[in-house]
Amino acid sequence: MRLVFAGTPAAAVPSLRELAARHEIVAVITRRDAEVGRKRVLTPSPVAVAAAELGLETIKANRLDASVTARIQELAPDLGAIVAYGGLVREPLLSTPRLGWINLHFSLLPRWRGAAPVQRAVIAGERETGAAVFQLVPELDAGAVFSVLRRPIEPDETSGALLDSLALSGAALLASTVDDLAAGAAVAVPQQGEPTLAPKLGLADAHLDFTLPGDAVYARLRGVTPEPGAFALLAGDRFKILAARAAASDDDDAAAAAGDGDSPAPGAVELRGRRVLVGTGTHPLELLTVQPAGKRAMASVDWWHGLNGEKVVLS
Incomplete structure (x- = not known):
């Protein structure tokens, strides 16, 4: 399928590479270069670096505004895939791809909806977490779920190590879900249970x-x-x-x-x-x-x- 991919941090890079190996990525959306380190050096996001290595068109934007939407409409993708982009996808961009957007989220939804699901799960002392691929809807992380993976949180595991692990296993989960959507075999199930929120850490x-x-x-x-x-x-x-x-x-x-x-x-x-x-x-x-x-x-x-x-x- 023709895909548009949105992501920013290193945790999104395995998903981009996995999808690029299986499908046509018509554009990559990532946040603009940011100042990094004590010397505040302007640095592209890890996803931007990976997209350049793969020779993919890259759109750098901190907000998915009308100009971004217009370009994506021109490219006419079948599906949008988002992994930790750091911004909201709203209408009309939400409905621009033929199959809408799917999101890889690093939690067992509806637990830990929000920006810091891995960190909040570890802080809460939970013993199990995972990842979910769901249909993006206007409400935060609330769409029906296509696929889930589960794994234990090890007693001494940091959120950084856990996220690195989930980034790899989640990439395979996302790619498999895209394959199922391409084959018309994917089925999404509404989320069940009481949601918990995972706001960004300060x-x-x-x-x-x-x-x-x-x-x-x-x-x-x-x-x-x-x-x-x-x-x-x-x-x-x-x-x-x-x-x-x-x-x-x-x-x-x-x-x-x-x-x-x-x-x-x-x-x-x-x-x-x-x-x-x-x-x-x-x-x-x-x-x-x-x-x-x-x-x-x-x-x-x-x-x-x-x-x-x-x-x-x-x-």
């Missing part, structure tokens, strides 16, 4: 509250890794926690053998054996990689040794 979502139970703190840390990036406050400055894990059970045994079996107080950071632990409302977490304000990322033990015995409480 910096406040990444601020860890160590008074909460350890499982909740760790789930949030994993959910905001790598973006927007977990942090706490240390002397009023942002202290980034780039990697951590639930303290292994032998930590308590080692601490008890040293005559210090109590967990650190919530937010208190202590060296136990060769591990840097931070207390929570229940069991501690082990800090692995940290980045103090104004400094490079470093192993937590190296940071600890630079404190010269100073007591540290993260808030």
